[in-house]
Amino acid sequence: MRQSLFVSILHDIQQVNEYFIQTRDATGAPGLSGVQDMTAALRILQYGVPADAVDEYIRISESTAIAALNFFTRSIVATYEAVYLISPNEADVARLLQEGEQRGFPGMLGSLDCMHWRWDKCPNAVVSYDLWIWHAFFVMPGSLNDITVLDRSPLFDKLTRERAPVANYTINNHAYTMGYYLADGIYPRWATIVKTISQPQGAKRQLLARIQEACRKDVERAFGVLQARFNIVSVPARGWSDEDLYYIMKTCIILHNMIIEDERDIPENERSVAQLETDTSNLGCQMSRDPNEEYAQFMLNRQRIRSVEAHNVIRNDLIEHLWSRAGELD
Known part of the structure; x- marks a missing residue:
């Protein structure tokens, strides 16, 4: 994906998950940055490598890489599923x-x-x-x-x-x-x-x-x-686990669609606004039926x-x- 899309995704998931916001420990030393966490998750998804294969490049441990992957996939689904994995309007x-x-x-x-x-x-x-x-x-x-x-x-x-x-x-x-x-x-x-x-x-x-x-x-x-x-x-x-695999597959599909949209240069939020209008227009139309x-x-x-x-x-x-x-x- 392009750098602009990477930065946009990082900004969005930071709004729903504090895990990707850099903090400091009790000594004042900075912790891992959101870029490190997201990069570790993406490398596992993109290359299909074990979690311990990213430790030298990203400078994080295996357990931290697994945690980053789990937080990343759940954040992606929570943030983008309603826009990038929906029925056509x-x-x-x-x-x-x-x-x-x-x-x-x-x-x-x-x-x-x-x-x-x-x-x-x-x-x-x-x-x-x-x-x-x-x-x-x-x-x-x-x-x-x-x-x-x-x-x-x-x-x-x-x-x-x-x-x-x-x-x-x-x-x-x-x-x-x-x-x-x-x-x-x-x-x-x-x-x-x-x-x-x-x-x-x-x-x-x-x-x-x-x-x-x-x-x-x-x-x-x-x-x-x-x-x-x-x-x-x-x-x-x-x-x-089954749950982890579920989020991994869904995350890959959502990111796939996001990359396609980014390469098409569709104006930001164009699809989400149209989808919202269509969905809300159909809500409740079936509620009064016998x-x-x-x-x-x-x-x-x-x-x-x-x-x-x-x-x-x-x-x-x-x-x-x-x-x-x-x-x-x-």
Whole structure:
């Protein structure tokens, strides 16, 4: 990350955790600075090294490095989770839909896949073309496959409760109101998931499979960049507790998104303000509904999301759309 981002993060976490504020002991000697503590934590995350590997460079002991890492990860989550690890708001959805349409997939919100972290974690993530991770779900045993992780994931919770921004788009003259994610063949045939076609027959289906698989590389690229930036999630997890691993993974994802935003040079607080306005506008809109009516609507929305028929319809529309688009480009 750039120095300006490092300094900004240090300033923010000092507001929520006094551990990163330099103090003096009883003799008046200065203690460790916030820069030392934060640097030690970042080096452990970025290089995936044991805590005692930073003692000579940072001049702190192993136990202090572990403490710095734990305080750092919890401070990052407490400070930035509400901004950098949240569902897309209305403005984000509009931008994602525009990007998806430009790439040949109207209604696409991103790509979906799982990544294993050797120990017992199986992160499930949704990413967009710019490698921003919109959704992350983990703490599942590594023995679970992508389907069972998706079943336990809260990815579509807001959609089933009618609290997600509406995604209006048209494919092949058919109107849709639910966005979808690109995924590989193991995922179920839902209305919100567009999979590739295994052994496609005919030029139209082959075209869909080729373009879908190319666009779906977004999530693989995001995992690759995340692991390159934070080697700790690519090497076997060491003897931390479940809670420590939870905060480590979430911190790496949040910092990953912060670096992407910093490289895009988005004006400060632009996303957080927009997100706050969207979230507060949706609060309370469901409170006055009858519980029985709300539950019935919840089940109906759940059936719509998991509809195999709707999945086939949108995939067929995409086949025709991409074919006609290819003809226009030619």
